[in-house]
Amino acid sequence: MNRIATAVTLVSVMGAGAAGAxxxxxxxxxxxIIFEEGDYAEISLGYxxxxxxxxxxxxxxxxxxxxxxxxxxxxxxGLGYKQQINDAVSFALIVDQPYGANIAYDxxxxxENGSLAFGGTLATLDSSSVTAMGRYEFGNGFSVHGGAxxxxxxxxxxxxxxxxxxxxxxxxxxxxxxxxGWQAGMAYERPDIALRVALTYFSEIDHDVDSVExxxxxxxxxxxxxxxxxxxxxxxxxxxTTPEAINLDFQTGIAADTLxxxxxxxxxxSDVIVSPTAFDLAVDPLSxxxxxxxxxxxxxxxxxxxxxxxxxxxxxxxxxxxxRGDDDLVSPLAPTDGSLGITxxxxxxxxxxxxxxxxxxxxxxxxxRPETGTPDRPFASFEDNSALGIGVxxxxxx
Numbered sequence: 001m002n003r004i005a006t007a008v009t010l011v012s013v014m015g016a017g018a019a020g021a022x023x024x025x026x027x028x029x030x031x032x033i034i035f036e037e038g039d040y041a042e043i044s045l046g047y048x049x050x051x052x053x054x055x056x057x058x059x060x061x062x063x064x065x066x067x068x069x070x071x072x073x074x075x076x077x078g079l080g081y082k083q084q085i086n087d088a089v090s091f092a093l094i095v096d097q098p099y100g101a102n103i104a105y106d107x108x109x110x111x112e113n114g115s116l117a118f119g120g121t122l123a124t125l126d127s128s129s130v131t132a133m134g135r136y137e138f139g140n141g142f143s144v145h146g147g148a149x150x151x152x153x154x155x156x157x158x159x160x161x162x163x164x165x166x167x168x169x170x171x172x173x174x175x176x177x178x179x180x181g182w183q184a185g186m187a188y189e190r191p192d193i194a195l196r197v198a199l200t201y202f203s204e205i206d207h208d209v210d211s212v213e214x215x216x217x218x219x220x221x222x223x224x225x226x227x228x229x230x231x232x233x234x235x236x237x238x239x240x241t242t243p244e245a246i247n248l249d250f251q252t253g254i255a256a257d258t259l260x261x262x263x264x265x266x267x268x269x270s271d272v273i274v275s276p277t278a279f280d281l282a283v284d285p286l287s288x289x290x291x292x293x294x295x296x297x298x299x300x301x302x303x304x305x306x307x308x309x310x311x312x313x314x315x316x317x318x319x320x321x322x323x324r325g326d327d328d329l330v331s332p333l334a335p336t337d338g339s340l341g342i343t344x345x346x347x348x349x350x351x352x353x354x355x356x357x358x359x360x361x362x363x364x365x366x367x368x369r370p371e372t373g374t375p376d377r378p379f380a381s382f383e384d385n386s387a388l389g390i391g392v393x394x395x396x397x398x
Contacts, residue, residue, distance in 0.1 A: 006135065017175060021124075025267060027096040034092040043394055054383070055381055058379045065119070068115070088136055090210070123155070132147045141188050145186070161251060170216055172276050174210075175211065179242075183200055195250075196202065211236055211238040258308075260303075262302050267300075271295055274293045320342075321339070324366055325338075329369055365385040
């Protein structure tokens with residue numbers, strides 16, 4: 001069942017990447033490599049093409065403009081190495097891109113695509129992570145695993161359009177910063193039936209990011225009237241927290257050469273607060289505490305089946321579902337709500353040492369209404385959106 005399990009890891013990454021068109025998740029923080037037999041290395045590459053657009057709906061806007069495609073395509077890659085030190089102890093090194101965003105609304109042009117409410121708004125986030133972890137097997141089917149994680153990210157956010165009022169024209173550049181966290185978990189296995197259940201907790205990671213804000217003249221003037229002096233460009237430090245998460249993964253043989261697999265991933269996106277100094281003052285001069293990015297906590301469920309057809313080839317199919325928020329009001333920087341996806345993939349054993357796996361994912365992204373202000377005021381409606389992802393992975397055993 002090793003080749004099926006190798007392909008399962010790719011499927012989980014692809015599902016997370018395609019669903020990431022709706023939020024920040026890109027890799028799903030998969031640690032399946034620590035359970036590979038013997039010494040093993042892998043490299044993976046995925047490509048996701050979101051199709052996300054909407055239409056202005058606010059009654060006070062003079063035109064019902066379409067946003068155009070509000071999300072750019074992106075690549076997502078990963079590396080992994082696992083070494084079996086002795087019968088009980090193993091070590092793995094994982095490089096991935098856990099979080100990302102590629103939102104860019106077309107600039108408003110009357111009579112063409114480009115939202116009057118959000119035209120010119122963008123959010124880009126790039127991240128990379130290096131995880132070093134060990135595993136200890138007790139010999140009775142139980143094991144524990146854990147280790148440390150170094151994570152780097154940088155981001156740019158620009159708010160433009162009528163929905164932002166005097167904040168239209170605001171921009172924040174967040175320089176690259178490295179933060180540190182940890183993960184820990186336990187697993188139970190029965191090799192005779194290919195059973196494995198693994199639970200892993202990932203800590204949140206705090207970053208102190210050097211940032212530069214460009215502040216619209218109307219905001220500067222309004223704060224001056226309130227007795228707050230602020231320059232048009234402000235350099236400082238912004239605290240950013242990436243979320244904690246919990247992964248529950250399982251697999252079990254259900255017939256000869258047939259594997260049932262799945263998992264649950266819960267991410268506390270409500271922990272993600274991005275509130276640079278000038279933005280905080282502009283939104284609420286008295287108490288502050290607002291955030292540029294507001295995303296609901298999410299839980300993703302995944303279930304699939306894999307089948308080994310012969311000594312060379314295995315195939316699988318997987319379905320994933322991410323729950324919706326309490327309502328369909330969302331941040332313009334993440335303009336969908338929930339998802340339902342299907343992935344079809346397979347693995348080919350080139351030799352006893354080399355396995356190539358690949359697949360394709362199609363995800364329907366849930367309808368949503370981007371909003372701004374307090375109380376929440378929806379300015380657009382995003383419906384019938386989707387994302388298409390493809391991925392390939394090469395695994396080598398030593």
